[in-house]
Amino acid sequence: MTQQPIDGAALLAEVEQFHRRFNVFPREAAYVAVTLWDAHAHLVDCFETTPRIAFLSPEPGSGKSRALEIIELLTPRAVSTVSASANALYRLVGSADGLPTVLFDEVDTIFGPKANADEALRGFLNAGYRRIGGALRCVGDGSQQNAQVFDSYCAVAMAGLGSLPDTVLTRSVIVRMRRRARNEKVEPYRQRIHMKQGHALRDRLARWADQVRGPVSEAWPEMPDGVTDRPADVWEPLLAIADAAGGDWPERARAACLELINASQIDDKGSIGIRLLTDLRDHVLTGLDRLPTVAILDRLNSLDDAPWADMGGRPLDSRGLSKMLREYMTSDNTPVVARNIRTTGGVLKGFYAADLEDAWSRYCPPPTPA
DSSP, rough: OOOOOOOHHHHHHHHHHHHHHHHOOHHHHHHHHHHHHHHHHTTTSSSBOOOOEEEEESEEEEEEHHHHHHHHHHSTTTTSSSSSOHHHHHHHTTTTTOOOOOOOOHHHHHSTTTTTEEEEHHHHHHHHHTTTTEEEEEEETTTTTEEEEEEEEEEEEEEEEOOOOOOHHHEEEEOOOOOOTTTTOOOOHHHHHHHHHHHHHHHHHHHHHHHHHHHHHHHHOOOOOTTEEEEHHHHHHHHHHHHHHHHTTHHHHHHHHHHHHHHHHHHOOOOOOHHHHIIIIIIISOOOSSEEEHHHHHHHHHHOOOOOOOOOOOOOOOOHHHHHTTTOOOTTOOOOOOOOEEEETTTEEEEEEHHHHHHHHHHHHOOOOO
């Protein structure tokens, strides 16, 4: 008996509503992104990349684990863990049962400030984002060892406190969770009741995925203006899913893409180097063409909600500032270095805005309108 085609737009709407019953996300865009991510897990073999999705919050009790629990019901071959070795995960991905969906709770215990970063696990998360990724390992006994590549490409969702390494964040759709307000209500989640409902949606997603697998594999979705490079890699699978579903999903997906990318740039400010460049542009050298190093440090260290006054237990100093800025280039492709600045009190070392303009244009997010 031939099965009737599934209305993808209507099915995604049901998945979104299922999340809304149990999850309170901070932005409407997050419901769109999470729904599309659930669907993409069923089609991960169609894409060159699989975006990670990261639920992060500053405090416990913000709904991160519940978000993973609902995703677990809706995605194929879901494996939930709070502790795993990279070797175990490589073998899980290589299983004949098919690609898993890995759900990693309490990921801050691996990458957080009190943890010793697990480079092998970080390598799994980074390499598995792209289909061609993997780990090269020697297998065998004694001298009878051979090099073998272990695949790591699979869908991964994470939840944790604080933040994550830049290499993981830039491969992720980021949802900044927060505790529910008193007026934000959710339906109590009962696994014995709701597992069957979630699995029914999961099975329908799987059937719809088979229905659109061919077109999705050939899709090259149009990106919103300004979305390029790594953000485009992250969002391409989700936009392809939205286009395949039709209805209002293509429009909603592109609006969510822009909103969440812009939010991540504001919230995370990239690496510590990009944070330094951005603070120099927006708070230190504003309206100035040059400034002595001593004045730059005074302004940086007085900024609220900035890391400069406590860099490993002491304020940023002239040596640290020079070392960080030397990593960036001027428009002449020479390192940004301190130069002489003539003042009424003599000649002091400092930095010129003109030397930083090229780095500002390449690395910093657009200035916030006044």
